[in-house]
Amino acid sequence: MKRVRSTLHALPLRSIALATCFATASGLVWAQDKDAATEQLLEGIQNGERVEISLPDPEKQLPLEDLRKFTEVFSRIKDAYVEEVSDRKLLESAIKGMLSDLDPHSTYLAPKDYEELEESTSGEFGGLGIEVGMENGFVKVIAPIDDTPAQKAGVQAGDLIIKLDEKPVKGMSLEEAVQLMRGKPGSILTLTIMREGESAPIEIEVERDVIKVTSVKSRMLENGYGYVRITQFQADTGSQFKDALNGLEDELGRDLDGLVIDLRNNPGGVLQAAVETADALLDDGLIVYTEGRIQSSRLRFSARSGDIMEGTPIVVLINGGSASASEILAGALQDHERAVVMGTKSFGKGSVQTVIPLDETHAIKMTTARYYTPDGRSIQATGIKPDIEVRPAELKELDSKPFFTEADLSGHLEGQNEGQDQDGNDDAQNATGSLADRDYQLRSALNLLKGIRILNPNKSANAEGSDQ
Structure with missing residues (x-):
């Protein structure tokens, strides 16, 4: 005492x-x-009933x-x-500490942070164009966003940022680091980066800009084979994805023979957008569910009837920069055997963050649940494992002397089609296929779709109007 x-x-x-x-x-x-328990006991005694009283657990006080x-x-x-x-400063620091010590994604949102979060989900914001997290006290690049200053400057998924200009990152909170990365468009920020495979730090200069993210991009790879790149899941990504598919089929004049969905370096985004995208490709069944301690964090999302691709073969490309909502889409299509997942293992962010407003200008972003794929797999810290692992590689075609063929022999018998142009579509295919020629993983996905098409030509033949 x-x-x-x-x-x-x-x-x-x-x-x-x-x-x-x-x-x-x-x-x-x-x-x-105790008063409530006493009243309950007395009432039970008066009524001649057996009453069980449970007092609160002292450990929960x-x-x-x-x-x-x-x-x-x-x-x-x-x-x-x-x-x-000031007291206000100390109390806000205490709140920040309570949340940031829980996990890397829970945080206190002061007015500016709250505003920037709303901007990032709308698809336009200022900065470098990278999705980041914390690892061992350093800022880790989850993924650079397509067509942004960071991506153009050579920042890669998995890079560890150790300095921002001359300021060491060690000891900063994620919010403080993000504030330093944001700035006036046109200003230069030097990132000092540690990269796997490099023995010394790398310095990369990035010019800040207003980041306008195009969520969905599409094009034809080769005649009959479509390509859709989803860079980030925003509020309208689901509708943009459907429009992209319709545009490809309108361009082709018939159904696609195969589709590549590229989710590499997609850091995630809005959950509902990933659900809508999966729903467009699934005929029925569970897409994703969440589990948490409170009832509102236990959600289930299921597909409505109707696959807009009507079973067209799909390959989904993922890598270590594919996180959160992109893992939900890949996991749902994989569990339903609707697509072949190819590439390398995804990032493994399988937690749900809920933004809880405290007043008009302040909020907390707190982890409230975990994601699970339709088969009950937790994404958290494990990621999505591809069906076919294909690591990035550089392609180099070998020059070789042309073979001496029958047609070169003097007095050879003429073939029935000799003299006709056998490669009339080569130029067109080279033009549309140049993207796959530069990208080994994408070429592997395209080759797989071609193999599926050869082994199961019925759907494409029916699409072209042939009788079977």
């Missing part, structure tokens, strides 16, 4: 008052619960010793820190 008294004497009056308030509040909870410790630290900082600190 002496130890407790001496501790209280050491506290200033404000700390004693705070501790007393906490203790009183906790006592009121106990008193109310407010930890008074820890709260006293908090008030003492608060007081020590107020009285002895080298510079005067």
Whole structure:
């Protein structure tokens, strides 16, 4: 008891008052619960009923010793820190610490942070164009966004940013680092990066710009084979995806023979957009479900009837920069055997963050649930494993001397089709296939679709109007 008294004497009056308030509040909870239990017992006795009383678990009550410790630290900082600190500043720092220590994605959103979060989900914001997280105290690049300054400057998924200009990142919060990366369009920021396979840090200069993200891009790879790139899941990505598919089929004049969906370096985004995209390709069944401690975090999303591609073969490309919503789409199509997933293992962000407004200008972003694929697989920290692993590689065609063929022999018998142009479509295919020629993973996806088409030509033949 002496130890407790001496501790209280050491506290200033404000700390004693705070501790007393906490203790009183906790006592009121106990008193109310006990009064309710007493009333329930007396009523049961009067009615001749058997009554079971359960009092609250003491372990779930407010930890008074820890709260006293908090008030003492608060007081020590107020009285002895080298510079005067306002109560508001200390309390906001305490809130930030409570959230940031839970996981890398939970955070306190001050007015500017809250505004920037809304901007990033709308598809237009200022900065470098990278999705980032924290790892071992450094900023880790989850994925550079297509056609942004960071991507054009050579920033890659998996890079660890150790310095922003001359300021070391170690010790910064993620929010502080993001604030430094944002800035006036046209200004230069030097990123010092550690990259796997490199023995020394790399310096990359990036010119800030207004980031306008085009969520969905599409084109024909070769005659009959479409390509859709989803860079990020925004509010209208689902409708843009459907429009892209319709545009490809209109350009072709018939159904596609195969489709590549490129989710590489897609950092995720809006959950509902991923659900809408999966729904467009699935005829029925579960797409994704979430599990958390509170009822509102337990959600299930299922596909409505109707596959707009009507079974057309699909290959989905993923890599270590594919995270969150892109993993939901890949996992749903994989579990339903609607697509072949190709590439390398995805990032593994399988948690749900809920933005909870505190007032008009402040909010908290807190992890409230985990994602699960239709088959019950947790994405968190495990990611999506591709059906066919294909690592990035550089392609180099080997020059070789032309073979000596029958047609070169003097006096050879003429073939029935000799003299006709056998490669009349080569130029067109080279023009449309140049993207796949530069990208080994994409070429592998295209070759797989061609193999499926050869082994199962019925659908495409029917699309072209042939009788089977």
